[in-house]
Amino acid sequence: MTRNRLSALATTAALVASGGLLTATPAAAAVTCASPVWKAEYYANTTLTGTPKLTTCDSVIAENYGTGDPTGVTLPRDNFSVRWSLTRDFGSGGPFTFTAEAQDGIRVSLDGVRKIDLWRNVSVTQRKTVAVTVPAGRHTLRVDYATWTGAANVKFGYTPNTSPATDKVRPLAPVGASLAYDRTLNKVTVKWAANKEMDHAGYRLYRRPATTTTWSRVSSSTALITGTSYVNSPPATGERFLYELRAVDRAGNESPGGADLTVTTVDRTAPAAPTGVxxxxxxxxxxxxxxxxxxxxxxxxxxxxxxxxxxxxxxxxxxxxxxxxxxxxxxxxxxxxxxxxxxxxxxxxxxxxxxxxxDDWTAPAAVKGLTATAHEDGVHLAWTPNTEGDLKRYEVFKATLWDDGEGGTAWVAHRVEYLLPTASSYVHGSAADGETVLYAVIAVDTAHNMLYIPDPAIEWVEVTELGTPAEG
Structure with missing residues (x-):
């Protein structure tokens, strides 16, 4: 901060009107600087003691005061000091580089432990860079500066070492993650709180079915998520899926997974098509x-x-x-x-x-109106013709009574003739032996369908053949 810039801040932030004049007002207790902004306290001595003459906030420590009062109204031209302090979350910590330069003296401490000590009156700017391993969590940095005589300038910076060869510290797992599921669109929205790592590079989002332990990355395979939300469309299979978020630093280290988030998707996945049909x-x-x-x-x-x-x-x-x-x-x-x-x-x-x-699997209807009349030349059969358009023929069957010799009898039928489909009568020249027999006519179509014995639909007619005249 140059002398003119600090003077303007002092005028607006720490001076009040009194009797028509602007007078510096000590404001050490009244000023609060939000981390990671530095709180700067200015003293009118080189021992950083007493009540600060001015308290303000600085985003960086990079001042060139020249050769005079940095406030322009409250400090001596020489022999004054400044203390900057901040407390911040360093996330997982890791290797850092502290860089200091000043004319005159500068001291840097981490949690009260001195890391840089260049506390002396010099005529040229002195510089020092040190490697510091910062533990995980919240820590306090303090920078003390004093100028005795001559020109005054000071600069300090702390940066994470992001070399993959040096930084082997994994970031902290993300926190504050939540999941919302839109069943209509089948979209999962994951949101989370920003990581505290100073070397934070981005995030990766992973997913796995609840039935496995293998995670698959669902965010880009090449680019990191740089925001604090991500939308993903899981398989719409009705399965339960788990999501896990991981942070990545600029050295490429990936954090452990955050809290697993669970969703059961809608089922819009059809089964496989049938096979072997x-x-x-x-x-x-x-x-x-x-x-x-x-x-x-x-x-x-x-x-x-x-x-x-x-x-x-x-x-x-x-x-x-x-x-x-x-x-x-x-x-x-x-x-x-x-x-x-x-x-x-x-x-x-x-x-x-x-x-x-x-194909045609239906037999023609049973032949109707069958009559059988015994004559000397045989049995005369007549029937009503069938009307099926696919009629191929008629088959004539005769049944005789069979005696097994033990008192049991049964009708035994056999085919006696094939007739054209135009036939409606037939004379069966059977022996004139006076036997009582049965006749049936069965229609057959072009697909060879027919009623088979003993189908109850078949009409059988009984007739007694003429007997042979007795000899005198």
């Missing part, structure tokens, strides 16, 4: 089968007629197993099916496609 056609319909999907609570099925512009329609919801049969598929129709996995909160996976054609 197959389609098998059968009488009930097209049956789809797939492999189970991890995290799936159910499955959805969509379909569309292959090669058409029909809309894709959801045909099954809430399928909890890994198979489903489309009983509503139309016969002789090709379909494309899509299967998707759905988790417990409704996230649906990508769809896996498979194609299948549902």
């Amino acid at each position: 197959t389609a098998d056609d059968g009488a009930p319909g097209v049956t789809l089968t797939w492999q189970p999907v991890a995290g799936a609570a159910k499955y959805h099925v969509h379909r569309q007629r292959t090669g058409t512009t029909d809309p894709v329609t959801q045909v099954a919801t809430g399928v909890t197993g890994t198979t489903w049969t489309d009983a509503g598929a139309a016969e002789r129709t090709a379909y494309t099916y899509w299967v998707s996995a759905v988790d417990a909160v409704g996230n649906a996976s990508a769809r896996t496609a498979v194609t299948a054609t549902h």
Whole structure:
């Protein structure tokens, strides 16, 4: 501080109007300087004793008083002194460089322990630089200066040594961290109090799932966070995540992690798409089968007629197993099916496609109106023609009564003829032995579907064949 600058401060900060004149007022107890600003006390002697003539605040110690009263109104031109003091938080501490220069004397102390002592009357500026290891936490620095005669100047500075080869002290872990989570945007905002380190460079933010112990850095891999907040979007999987903040100094040392902050995210992550999807056609319909999907609570099925512009329609919801049969598929129709996995909160996976054609599995209706009449040339059959458009043929069956010789009997049927689909009558030239038999006519379609014995829908008619005339 030059003499003129200090004089102006004294006028505004420590002088009061009295009887029309400005008079210096001792203000040692009245002035408070917020750390890390220096409190400066000016004495009208070289022993720093008595009541200070002036107390003020200095952001730095860098003064050139010249050859006169530094206040211009309260101190002698020679033989005065100044004491600067401050108490501040040095964070984790570490290696520092103290640099002093003065004409005349200067002494520097840390917590009452002298680190620099150049207390003598000199005619040129004297200088000294020392390396000091400052412990972690709050400490008090004091700089005493005295000038006896001649020119007066003083300068002092303290700076952290940020050489990676020298500074091996990790910063203190960040404190005062808090976390806020926006579920709509799936964004985590972490805020914290600024670190006290003088060589502070920035912060790194880490995250890990609660199920692991491995941290991953979520802030930039190259740049440090320089503010006191950071926004991150965690995986929207419904998992619980932990966040940890670490401070970094200019030597590259990283602090331990601060208090872990926990968040449970919304679940917007769909399961994997089903694999191994197959389609098998059968009488009930097209049956789809797939492999189970991890995290799936159910499955959805969509379909569309292959090669058409029909809309894709959801045909099954809430399928909890890994198979489903489309009983509503139309016969002789090709379909494309899509299967998707759905988790417990409704996230649906990508769809896996498979194609299948549902064939004709429906037998023609039972032949109706069947009659059987015995004639000399055989049994005459007649029936009402079926109306199916895919009719391929009729098959005629005859059943005879079988006796097992032990009192048990059963009807045994066998096919006796194939007929064109246009037929509606038939004469079976059976032996004229007077036996009572059964006849049935069964329709068969082009897909070879037919009713099989002993389907109750088949109509059997009973007839007694004509007997052979007795010889006279």
